[in-house]
Amino acid sequence: MVGSRREWFGKALIAQLPALRRYARALTGNTALADDLVQDAIERALRQCEGLRDLQRVASWLRSILHNLYIDELRRSRARGHEEEVAELADDLALSTPAQDGATAIDFVRAMASLSLEHRQVLLLVGLENKNYREVADELGIPIGTVMSRLARGRERLRSALEGERPAQARPLEIREMRQ
Amino acid sequence: MNTRPEIREEDLHAFIDGELDAVERARIESIVEANAYLRDRAARYRADKARLVAIYGGGMSEPLPQAWIDRIETATKPRRWRAQSGGIAALAASLVLVFAGFLAWRVFVHPARDDIVADALAARAGALVPVSVIPAEPKVVAAEAHVMTMALDARVKAPDLSRMGYRLVGINVYSNPTHAFELRYARNGEIFTLYLRRSSGTPRFDQFRQDGLRVCIWQDDVVGMVMAGTMSVDEMQRLASLAYTGLTL
Numbered sequence: 001m002v003g004s005r006r007e008w009f010g011k012a013l014i015a016q017l018p019a020l021r022r023y024a025r026a027l028t029g030n031t032a033l034a035d036d037l038v039q040d041a042i043e044r045a046l047r048q049c050e051g052l053r054d055l056q057r058v059a060s061w062l063r064s065i066l067h068n069l070y071i072d073e074l075r076r077s078r079a080r081g082h083e084e085e086v087a088e089l090a091d092d093l094a095l096s097t098p099a100q101d102g103a104t105a106i107d108f109v110r111a112m113a114s115l116s117l118e119h120r121q122v123l124l125l126v127g128l129e130n131k132n133y134r135e136v137a138d139e140l141g142i143p144i145g146t147v148m149s150r151l152a153r154g155r156e157r158l159r160s161a162l163e164g165e166r167p168a169q170a171r172p173l174e175i176r177e178m179r180q
Numbered sequence: 181m182n183t184r185p186e187i188r189e190e191d192l193h194a195f196i197d198g199e200l201d202a203v204e205r206a207r208i209e210s211i212v213e214a215n216a217y218l219r220d221r222a223a224r225y226r227a228d229k230a231r232l233v234a235i236y237g238g239g240m241s242e243p244l245p246q247a248w249i250d251r252i253e254t255a256t257k258p259r260r261w262r263a264q265s266g267g268i269a270a271l272a273a274s275l276v277l278v279f280a281g282f283l284a285w286r287v288f289v290h291p292a293r294d295d296i297v298a299d300a301l302a303a304r305a306g307a308l309v310p311v312s313v314i315p316a317e318p319k320v321v322a323a324e325a326h327v328m329t330m331a332l333d334a335r336v337k338a339p340d341l342s343r344m345g346y347r348l349v350g351i352n353v354y355s356n357p358t359h360a361f362e363l364r365y366a367r368n369g370e371i372f373t374l375y376l377r378r379s380s381g382t383p384r385f386d387q388f389r390q391d392g393l394r395v396c397i398w399q400d401d402v403v404g405m406v407m408a409g410t411m412s413v414d415e416m417q418r419l420a421s422l423a424y425t426g427l428t429l
Contacts, residue, residue: 007400008424010256011385014249015417018240026236035245042248046255055421105235112232126197127232133199148190155193155225162228 009049012058013042019129020062026124028070029113037073041066060139063129067121074117111161119154122147187211192218196225297397300375300406301390303354303362310352310362324351324361331359332378334402338363339374339426344419346372372409374423379404387416396420 020041024034044065045052052061112120125136133151137144187208194200195208212218302308314324325337338348346365354360360377384399394416396407405427407420 005425006256008398008421010252011398012417012421013252013256014244015385015387017244017248018242021242021244022236022239025239026232039245039248042251046252055425056418058421104231108231108235123232124236127229128236133194133197145190148194151197152189152193155228156189158228159224 005055006049009052009055009058012055013045013062016059016062017042019059020066023063023124023129024066024070026112026128027067027117027120029109033073037066037069040069044069060135063125063139071117107162111158114161115154115157118150119157122150123154123158126151187218192222193225196222196229296375296377296380296399296404297390297395297406299357299360299377300362300373301393301395301408303352303360303375304371304373304393304408305391308354308356311355312353314351314353316348316350321348321351327353328361328376331361332376332403334428336376336403336427339423341365341372341419341422341426344415344422346419370410372407372411372419375406375408377404378402387413387420398424 017038021034021038024037024041025031028034028037041062045062048065052058112123115123121140122136125131125139126133131139133144133147136147140147191200191204191208192212195205195212198205200208212222299308303310314320321338328336328338338351341347345367347367348363349366350364352362352364354362358377360375363374363376365372365374379399379402381401382399383401384397384404387394387396389395392410393408394411394413396416396419398405398407398420405423407416407423409416409419411419
């Protein structure tokens, strides 16, 4: 059973990669960084696969791994004095969408990047991964009321950024708080 | 009335996301409809939500780096399934074992075919005639697990899918074109079938739509499994995982 489970875990992992990569790109706004994170997440998942008790939860488990890796990367980047670069994904989107919409896509990606990580995460789980509030709360290990307030604030700040208003400053504690 | 009303921002978003019950939804909807400011905000949030999907939702069919696939396949390389143990010998005197031995012998005579999906869907559609129909009674199903173990040369049993609301309603046993088992599950009138037989030897994993059904094939070098039903992609993925977890003894 152990050997077979590992094999099926591998197949489930491969099946989840397109969605994980999509989520990583949306979360980071950077295609190269997203691929690096997915690759690192694969390695960590293979090392820790025995810790996944329920194969049905593989998608949320992988997102959690990727998220923690992203936080580590942000810490390293800040220590190096580098800021997150979103231009690459924005340029990709500009190339893949009509010119008129291209500017909108770039604006949107930049507006998303201006949000705190916790707001981006909830926006993506609800909007992109189509999770309901209960599923998001379970995945993040937070109360459903917190999901609702993060979602409301995140969307409001996204809208403000899109309308050219200066978004509220992300709280510096966000990385510590995001650790699941 | 276009002023900002007394409505929680969280409730507006729960309304947009379809998270409210019917009564609360109707209440919020009437407030939103009566207020131009809220109507405009709701429209903008809905547009942002749609734009998020439009911008980030693509790329699912983009080829993955082969190095990722190779790394995972290498790390999770299949191991041989455990062959049946001496436990079967203890049942030698029983009628179950006699039947199992007969089926197993027939399996060796008839090697597995490669068009497992076509056979699975034909079985589901009733185009194949089962040699026997096993009722979903616990003792009979337990005995059938020994039969399947013999026939498939792998320690298997009917998985319990009750966590997802599916209950086993019967097992159809086929000998044509090869020995196979169709485990039939039901949930609120929906039928989910799990077709099992010996593998043709070619590992396969795929999920697709065919003949109006969601179909998932999962085959290694020992057992081939085809699942079919009318569920979503995500639900099929969860069912496939649950079926696998519960398949092995």
